[in-house]
Amino acid sequence: MSGVLYLIPNTLGDGDADALAQVLPEPVRAQAAALGYYIGENAKTTRAFLKKVGTERPIQEIEVRELNVNTPPGEIEKLLAPILAGADAGLVSEAGCPAVADPGALLVRRAHERGVKVVPFVGPSSILLALMASGMNGQSFAFNGYLPVDAAERGKRLRELEQLSRKANQTQIFIETPYRNRAMLDTLVATCAPSTLICVAVDLTLPGETIVTRTAADWKKKAAPELHKRPAIFLLLAS
Incomplete structure (x- = not known):
């Protein structure tokens, strides 16, 4: 056996x-x-x-x-x-x-x-913990892994995910290499419609855990948490 x-x-x-x-x-x-x-x-x-x-x-x-x-x-x-x-x-x-x-x-x-x-066995999943804490749609969601490294291709992919999110009312989840986190957030804020919700969940289950959900417009107005070399999950939901 x-x-x-x-x-x-x-x-x-x-x-x-x-x-x-x-x-x-x-x-x-x-x-x-x-x-x-x-x-x-x-x-x-x-x-x-x-x-x-x-x-x-x-x-x-x-x-x-x-x-x-x-x-x-x-x-x-x-x-x-x-x-x-x-x-x-x-x-x-x-x-x-x-x-x-x-x-x-x-x-x-x-x-x-x-x-x-x-x-x-039961244990921490950064993907699900981020979704739970984001306030976004937990009934329909997709994990997309890493997005393209090239800035133009990354922006193109984000526009595709935003369109899919808007059409299906589906939360889109993705990750980035920690030293490129800031570039990812900057591209998100620059690419997404002002009303699109963007969540960044950093250091989940760790002492420095930080989870922030804002519209793209609000991300432009308010300071972002320190993201450099910190494990992060990114989520978006377009209306």
């Missing part, structure tokens, strides 16, 4: 064991501590996560393998092999929920194809 693939959420930023306890329920931490096989984007940060969890066995005895954007598709089966042989495993992401905007989704899909039981 094959083992179980547990999807174990991570914190949304750096922190100690006390910080981990603030965002992960005790049953999740207990299951995470009991596993002897882990798959994560980076072996070093996965072990750092396990150190905060407090494992039942020495960390050096826990097998950790990597699954990230550089993993060849053919390696997925090898990652699944110990689970098919009966070992329970934990899948973790660099931050937040595994398999959501995360390469771990490939492993989860293959697990279903091979009849492996997949168990998702």
